[in-house]
Amino acid sequence: MDRLVIQGGIPLRGRVTVSGAKNAALPCIAAALLGSKPVTLRHLPAVSDIRTMIRVLQALGCEAAVEKDEPGYELTATLDAAGVGSGSLRAPYDLVKTMRASILVLGPLLARYGKASVSLPGGCAIGARPVNLHLEALERMGAVIQIDKGYVEAHVPAGRLKAIDHTFEKVSVGATENILMAACLAQGTTTLRNAAQEPEIGDLAAMLTEMGARIEGIDSPTLVIHGVDALGGCDHGVIPDRIEAGTFLCAVAAACGDVLLERVVPGQIRSIIDLLERCGCVFTEREGQDGLNLRIQRECGQKLRAKDVATAPYPGFPTDLQAQVMAVMTQASGISVIRETIFENRFQHAMELERLGANLRIDGGTAIIAGPSALTGCTVMATDLRASATLVIAGLVAEGETTVDRIYHLDRGYAGLERKLQGLGARIERVGGGKV
Incomplete structure (x- = not known):
């Protein structure tokens, strides 16, 4: 070691x-699952969490082409989710056990494919970071969720998530990102209140907008997302x-x-x-x-x-x-x-x-x-x-x-x-x- x-x-x-922001890059990688066309992400930091997140998407069926810059500090990744959905849509424990951000694939998978199986994530042992804020909002959007043998097993009986007017119980960066992504393909207009305002969320919203999402209130505590039928690709540089x-x-x-x-x-x-x-x-x-x-x-x-x-x-x-x-x-x-x-x-x-x-x-x-x-x-x-x-x-x-x-x-x-x-x-x- x-x-x-x-x-x-x-x-x-x-x-x-x-280098590019790890905490902005991780949700942007997850957001590539929403696109019907390839997504290119630049200024990804060349750190283990980024490589792990890309492997999570590959395990779900996403194609990934990754290049490293000459100093070796940053990566450029082109992600194509065209093959996602034909497999099990399962994010395995072996990949997500070291990284909290892996839960961010849950919202995009439910929004686009109507089902997901995601292992409860790991990460730094710095205190309680429950995922209940993510799950409660997704359940309100129409997902049926249960925890089984350490996995979040979820599906959408109606086939498509529905819009909600939701106030987060506490400010949560991860929950804001997850539900923001899910709402982009939900039916109707979603309003998220008490949303986190970190710059990384603004960067995610900018990327989603480039893909065709309709989002109002970026960088504010109230986000309004008008659901669309499909998102495309983009070429996005991480902050x-x-x-x-x-x-x-x-x-x-x-x-x-x-x-x-x-x-x-x-x-x-x-x-x-x-x-x-x-x-x-x-x-x-x-x-x-x-x-x-x-x-x-x-x-x-x-x-x-x-x-x-x-x-x-x-x-x-x-x-x-x-x-x-x-x-x-x-x-x-x-x-x-x-x-x-x-x-x-x-x-x-x-x-x-x-x-x-x-x-x-x-x-x-x-x-x-x-x-x-x-x-x-x-x-x-x-x-x-x-x-x-x-x-x-x-x-x-x-x-x-x-x-x-x-x-x-x-x-x-x-x-x-x-x-x-x-x-x-x-x-x-x-x-x-x-x-x-």
Whole structure:
């Protein structure tokens, strides 16, 4: 099993290109099941979750042609669902056990083919993420659903889903995406209230619109979808990954340096920019060849100011950057309080940060960090995707050598992170045969 070995204490300098957003790419891949013509998706990050999702579609009968770009960070996939429907329409456990987003094929399969068998998904162990919000809405649309031996077994007796006026009990990105896709081919006009507003949902809606869907209220908490009889194909470029961008910003804030992020949407990461700016980092936005660029500067020796953070649904502070910010706050002067309001088990990285020398305490859903702490390298273990990125950031700061084990978590969501950091001057390398 691979691990990362990091020599800390080196400022980050240079430029780095942000890859396509994993959390936007996954629902876009699922949406290809709705198309009667091939769908081409560009800027897919070359990470294991994307490859797994493509294999899920192939298991359902979808043809897939995948090409990797020259640096090896992104993929282009052409997906043709013409052959889907002739088989069992079953998404097997062996494929979906490692990835939560696999449940996103349920809505498209029911909408277009009227039946589906999808294994209950896996993913990071960061807390309860029940699929009941997905299933309740689909049942209201006319699906008959039962859980049998770990599979969601569903069919539509009427042959076609019907439109609903539905208010989600709580804001859910996955449920919003799943029902949005299902509603595109449902009979009538569907209204989804209390819908999640993450940019990844807006990107999915943009792709569906390119395929011929009729959607109103994009980027708002109320989506109105006018069902159509069929969707076609499209050629769609996935938006940049705001979480990868935020991770690089946190790395520079913690380790110091001067880095230009290329292909980024500052408006989508405003909450992390504002936070790090209040901590003392300097930001500059400018036009680039492939969209906006964002420069972050933190002079070495400059003190960071401790600030409080509370996670919240978009446009609030993203839970997927909470762990990375904790690493930053270990280097800030004063006491910072981080409140996790989305997932109840997302402080698993805290114990590993303590091993490196962080001074912090966990009280339920609140973390209290006293800084700055002099971190010292040691061997630490990644427990989930974002925690692994946090330990890499801490390793960039720590004196001496840090080894991060179980980086298969990291590979689920970051394409070539260590190579991108090497391009910024970091002394980091991947070594095979890490301990379990």
